[in-house]
Amino acid sequence: xxxxxxxxxxxxxxxxxxxxxxxxxxxxxxxxxxxxxxxxxxxxxxxxxxxxxxxxxxxxxxxxxxxxxxxxxxxxxxxxxxxxxxxxxxxxxxxxxxxxxxxxxxxxxxxxxxxxxxxxxxxxxxxxxxxxxxxxxxxxxxxxxxxxxxxxxxxxxxxxxxxxxxxxxxxxxxxxxxxxxxxxxxxxxxxxxxxxxxxxxxxxxxx
Amino acid sequence: xxxxxxxxxxxxxxxxxxxxxxxxxxxxxxxxxxxxxxxxxxxxxxxxxxxxxxxxxxxxxxxxxxxxxxxxxxxxxxxxxxxxxxxxxxxxxxxxxxxxxxxxxxxxxxxxxxxxxxxxxxxxxxxxxxxxxxxxxxxxxxxxxxxxxxxxxxxxxxxxxxxxxxxxxxxxxxxxxxxxxxxxxxxxxxxxxxxxxxxxxxxxxxxxxxxxxxxxxxxxxxxxxxxxxxxxxxxxxxxxxxxxxxxxxxxxxxxxxxxxxxxxxxxxxxxxxxxxxxxxxxxxxxxxxxxxxxxxxxxxxxxxxxxxxxxxxxxxxxxxxxxxxxxxxxxxxxxxxxxxxxxxxxxxxxxxxxxxxxxxxxxxxxxxxxxxxxxxxxxxxxxxxxxxxxxxxxxxxxxxxxxxxxxxxxxxxxxxxxxxxxxxxxxxxxxxxxxxxxxxxxxxxxxxxxxxxxxxxxxxxxxxxxxxxxxxxxxxxxxxxxxxxxxxxxxxxxxxxxxxxxxxxxxxxxxxxxxxxxxxxxxxxxxxxxxxxxxxxxxxxxxxxxxxxxxxxxxxxxxxxxxxxxxxxxxxxxxxxxxxxxxxxxxxxxxxxxxxxxxxxxxxxxxxxxxxxxx
Numbered sequence: 001x002x003x004x005x006x007x008x009x010x011x012x013x014x015x016x017x018x019x020x021x022x023x024x025x026x027x028x029x030x031x032x033x034x035x036x037x038x039x040x041x042x043x044x045x046x047x048x049x050x051x052x053x054x055x056x057x058x059x060x061x062x063x064x065x066x067x068x069x070x071x072x073x074x075x076x077x078x079x080x081x082x083x084x085x086x087x088x089x090x091x092x093x094x095x096x097x098x099x100x101x102x103x104x105x106x107x108x109x110x111x112x113x114x115x116x117x118x119x120x121x122x123x124x125x126x127x128x129x130x131x132x133x134x135x136x137x138x139x140x141x142x143x144x145x146x147x148x149x150x151x152x153x154x155x156x157x158x159x160x161x162x163x164x165x166x167x168x169x170x171x172x173x174x175x176x177x178x179x180x181x182x183x184x185x186x187x188x189x190x191x192x193x194x195x196x197x198x199x200x201x202x203x204x205x206x207x
Numbered sequence: 208x209x210x211x212x213x214x215x216x217x218x219x220x221x222x223x224x225x226x227x228x229x230x231x232x233x234x235x236x237x238x239x240x241x242x243x244x245x246x247x248x249x250x251x252x253x254x255x256x257x258x259x260x261x262x263x264x265x266x267x268x269x270x271x272x273x274x275x276x277x278x279x280x281x282x283x284x285x286x287x288x289x290x291x292x293x294x295x296x297x298x299x300x301x302x303x304x305x306x307x308x309x310x311x312x313x314x315x316x317x318x319x320x321x322x323x324x325x326x327x328x329x330x331x332x333x334x335x336x337x338x339x340x341x342x343x344x345x346x347x348x349x350x351x352x353x354x355x356x357x358x359x360x361x362x363x364x365x366x367x368x369x370x371x372x373x374x375x376x377x378x379x380x381x382x383x384x385x386x387x388x389x390x391x392x393x394x395x396x397x398x399x400x401x402x403x404x405x406x407x408x409x410x411x412x413x414x415x416x417x418x419x420x421x422x423x424x425x426x427x428x429x430x431x432x433x434x435x436x437x438x439x440x441x442x443x444x445x446x447x448x449x450x451x452x453x454x455x456x457x458x459x460x461x462x463x464x465x466x467x468x469x470x471x472x473x474x475x476x477x478x479x480x481x482x483x484x485x486x487x488x489x490x491x492x493x494x495x496x497x498x499x500x501x502x503x504x505x506x507x508x509x510x511x512x513x514x515x516x517x518x519x520x521x522x523x524x525x526x527x528x529x530x531x532x533x534x535x536x537x538x539x540x541x542x543x544x545x546x547x548x549x550x551x552x553x554x555x556x557x558x559x560x561x562x563x564x565x566x567x568x569x570x571x572x573x574x575x576x577x578x579x580x581x582x583x584x585x586x587x588x589x590x591x592x593x594x595x596x597x598x599x600x601x602x603x604x605x606x607x608x609x610x611x612x613x614x615x616x617x618x619x620x621x622x623x624x625x626x627x628x629x630x631x632x633x634x635x636x637x638x639x640x641x642x643x644x645x646x647x648x649x650x651x652x653x654x655x656x657x658x659x660x661x662x663x664x665x666x667x668x669x670x671x672x673x674x675x676x677x678x679x680x681x682x683x684x685x686x687x688x689x690x691x692x693x694x695x696x697x698x699x700x701x702x703x704x705x706x707x708x709x710x711x712x713x714x715x716x717x718x719x720x721x722x723x724x725x726x727x728x729x730x731x732x733x734x735x736x737x738x739x740x741x742x743x744x745x746x747x748x749x750x751x752x753x754x755x756x757x758x759x760x761x762x763x764x765x766x767x768x769x770x771x772x773x774x775x776x777x778x779x780x781x782x783x784x785x786x787x788x789x790x791x792x793x794x795x796x797x798x799x800x801x802x803x804x805x806x807x808x809x810x811x812x813x814x815x816x817x818x819x820x821x822x
Contacts, residue, residue: 014771028465029782032721036778039725040771046529047767050522055514055760057744057753090513152510154748188638 008048015039015041040064067140068182071165078166081159086148102145109164109171117164122149124204159184219653260753260791266338267757268769271739273334275732275773276780277327279450282443282731282801283781285398286326286451287313290485292391299388309478313455317787320369323784325361339755342746350408350419351428359402364397388538403440404445407431410439412740415506415747434507438500445496446731449489453724456482458785460720463712472710478722479712480545484623486536486723489685491620492655494531494612495680502672504741511748515741523737523763525576527730528608532572534726535615539717548711550630557625559591564618571611571618577603593787601664606671610660613679620687625695630705641697645690652686655679728777732770 001009014037021034068074082088093103112120119126124145148155155163165177260266291310298307336343347354371390378387407430414435418426459478466472506514514520543561545555578637635641656679663671740760742748752758760766 004764007768008621009766011771030459032461032464032718035718035721036725036775039722040729040774043526043729044764044767045773047526048764050525050763052762052764053519053522054762055519055740055743057758087510090518091509146508146510150749152508152743152745 004048008045011041011048013041014044016036017041030067039156068179071177071179072169074162074177074179074182075165075169075175078159078162078164078169081155081163082166085152085153086155086163091145099178105167105170107171109174111169111171113166114164114176117167119158121155121160121163122146122147217517234552251638255340258339258754259338261338265757266334267755267776270331270334270338271769272355272773272776273327275735276777277324277331278735279728279731279773279777280324280780282447283448283454284317284320284445285444286449286454287317287320288391288394288398289448290451290455290482291317292388292395293485294481295391296388299384305477309481311375314375316784317368318372318535319787320781320784321365323780331418343748347765348406348432349411350427352424352788353404353407353431355468357401360401360404360732364394364401367394367397389486398595399444401596402443403436406434406439406443407433409738412512412745412747413658414504415750417750423699431445435500435503437758438503442493442496442500444726445489445493449493450727450731452482452485452489453720454482454781455725456486456720458482458781460717464714464717470712474709474787476549476709476712476716479541479716483538483541483720483723483782486727487542487619489624490534490538491616494616495684498676498680508706510749511741512532514743517761520737520740520763520777521578525578526763527733527737528572528575530726530730530733532568532575532615534723534730535619536565536568537719537723537726539619539622541716541723542626544712544716544719546626546629548713548716549704549707549709553629557629560625564622568615571615574602574607575615577607593753596707602628604664605677606660606663609663609676610656610680613656614653615647616683617656617686617695620690621649624690627694628698630703630707631698632704633701635697635700638697641693645693648686652682655680655682665742674788716786725778728774729770733767736770738768749773 018034018037018039018041021037025031025034070079088105092105094104095106096104109117124147146153149157149160154185161177161181165175167174168177258266261269291313294306294310298304298310367390371387371394374387374390378384378390408535411430411433413702414433416433418429421429456479459475459482463472463475463479466475501512504515516524539779543557543564546557546561633642659675659679659682663675666675711797743760744753744758745751
């Protein structure tokens with residue numbers, strides 16, 4: 001029996017307990033207790049009927065640097081980060097969306113250079129991208145982009161480069177992030193993109 | 208370990224005939240010793256201990272339950288004095304002594320409720336120090352000045368509570384009554400500060416402001432004045448009034464169901480009405496405070512806001528809408544029952560409006576419960592044709608939800624006005640004009656709320672949030688502030704055609720009052736889980752990461768069972784507090800009967816409630 005089914009059985013037992021009290025006990029205090037049991041059991045059943053999603057912490061997984069052979073591998077890693085630890089998809093859409101709170105990222109890899117993308121991710125207030133979707137005077141987007149190399153998202157330099165590679169690949173551009181730019185644990189930092197400090201090569205994936 | 212095993216075997220062997228008894232004792236002892244094993248294992252590692260655990264239940268669940276119970280008790284202890292003080296002021300100003308008696312009846316609960324709350328607070332503190340030493344060290348470093356303030360506040364609160372309760376009968380007349388009212392004010396003043404000081408610690412965890420420079424007081428002050436501190440303060444203050452009112456209602460409901468005499472039925476029926484009224488009074492303002500809190504969360508951190516409203520907690524808000532909907536329905540239902548049973552002859556007159564109100568409330572609830580941004584699987588999204596359902600997605604947005612929540616508040620307010628006016632005939636010459644004005648205000652306001660709601664679809668979110676939603680709230684407040692004094696003025700000169708008859712409500716009215724209280728308690732438990740889960744895997748969001756094995760938020764279903772346990776246990780605790788507080792009265796009642804029979808009577812029990820006009 002699955003865990004969900006077990007929990008549903010417990011909730012159902014709480015409801016049945018309440019029904020039994022109402023059926024067989026005359027004392028008003030206990031009848032009210034039975035009524036409360038039914039209400040609480042129904043609440044639990046309702047909560048168990050909706051999709052069950054737990055929030056798991058991102059697990060730090062060391063990446064085997066040797067397994068990344070091509071820029072496409074870096075972009076594949078970036079795609080995972082984009083939809084998980086990076087939380088980019090919470091606000092950004094890929095393709096036009098009226099309800100998106102932040103700029104559409106479709107084609108962004110073709111419009112902006114690697115260095116500009118890196119700065120937009122780590123120092124997002126340097127240049128503010130405005131909303132031109134509604135005509136008239138451009139407006140600021142309601143959401144403020146966080147510096148994603150800082151907590152609570154806290155992507156490492158390698159992870160940011162991987163996201164940039166994904167954005168470029170998604171825009172049909174050649175990936176300009178090279179393997180030599182990635183940092184290997186225990187070795188000196190490679191050439192800097194925007195003067196960032198080095199960080200160990202780890203990637204976090206939401207389980 | 209082997210040595211331990213041998214010792215146990217030897218002990219059992221030596222025990223002979225008593226081996227079963229000894230084995231049970233040893234098993235109990237070893238179960239109790241398990242946490243110590245856990246502690247020792249942690250302590251053996253290098254560096255200071257960060258976490259400790261307890262077997263079976265788990266440290267996080269233990270903290271969760273105790274913290275939730277403490278919070279619910281604290282809400283009760285802070286809500287009841289507000290409720291009692293309001294009743295005392297009504298009696299003082301209006302001269303209706305039954306309000307004073309009601310205030311006293313509830314203040315009587317405070318001493319035992321206060322002790323129970325403090326007990327759970329103490330247990331929570333010890334558990335936090337034991338299970339989360341790293342976090343507690345960090346919080347102590349930042350907040351120790353406010354810890355000291357908190358202790359002082361407790362001293363003031365305790366002294367004021369004793370004076371307020373034990374001085375009730377001694378300070379009944381003239382200037383002394385004024386002093387007593389002032390003591391009640393002081394009691395609430397300290398109680399509010401007792402609430403807002405720890406609110407700073409809790410909100411700091413969600414929206415921390417950390418400065419590394421300055422004195423300890425400057426750092427503590429910066430951390431205290433974090434972005435969600437005041438929204439939570441206001442939200443909890445109103446919620447405590449709601450909790451106090453509805454618990455009073457539930458108590459009255461239970462007593463009403465068991466009442467034998469007509470006098471008791473009348474009294475508890477009236478008490479239920481007062482409790483429900485104060486609960487509704489607070490409930491009308493609560494969604495505004497909740498909206499402000501969510502707005503501040505979004506402004507502080509977009510990710511946190513989306514985690515709450517569109518991420519893994521999105522279904523929670525559908526359950527929340529259901530609970531609030533049931534609460535609104537329950538409160539209105541109680542008003543409607545009141546019109547039907549307490550005011551004979553009103554049933555036929557108000558049947559149609561009641562039916563319309565019920566249908567409108569259900570429609571509003573249906574819109575409020577419509578999901579919008581939900582985490583869907585790829586298959587589900589493909590079936591829906593996108594993240595939003597093509598038919599329902601349009602009703603699931605905030606513009607629609609804000610509109611229906613405002614309309615539900617308006618409907619509930621009108622239910623109350625209807626109840627207030629039932630059984631009375633206007634006598635003022637300007638009554639027709641006043642009624643026309645009130646009708647026009649209500650219709651125009653409802654239309655304005657709906658128009659703003661629809662318009663909200665066509666403007667950027669920032670315009671809707673900052674201007675449209677705020678305007679909707681202001682319109683509803685305007686309606687309440689216009690119609691309430693106008694109705695009061697009209698009723699001053701109105702003739703009473705049908706006297707209110709207390710004690711005639713059917714048993715389902717008592718159950719409706721209990722249901723309302725359960726909804727409020729469940730809502731508090733549910734939103735506590737939401738607020739805590741919005742921090743995801745952080746003790747202090749973005750500053751101190753939770754590295755314990757419990758750094759995850761459980762799914763809503765399993766969390767709901769803990770909420771159910773907390774609600775049930777809290778209800779039992781409150782029932783116990785009521786029972787303990789009224790035990791002396793029962794003894795006195797029995798003594799009173801004996802006194803009547805005996806020529807000289809017998810001395811009163813020491814420590815009993817100082818009661819002259821016990822109901």
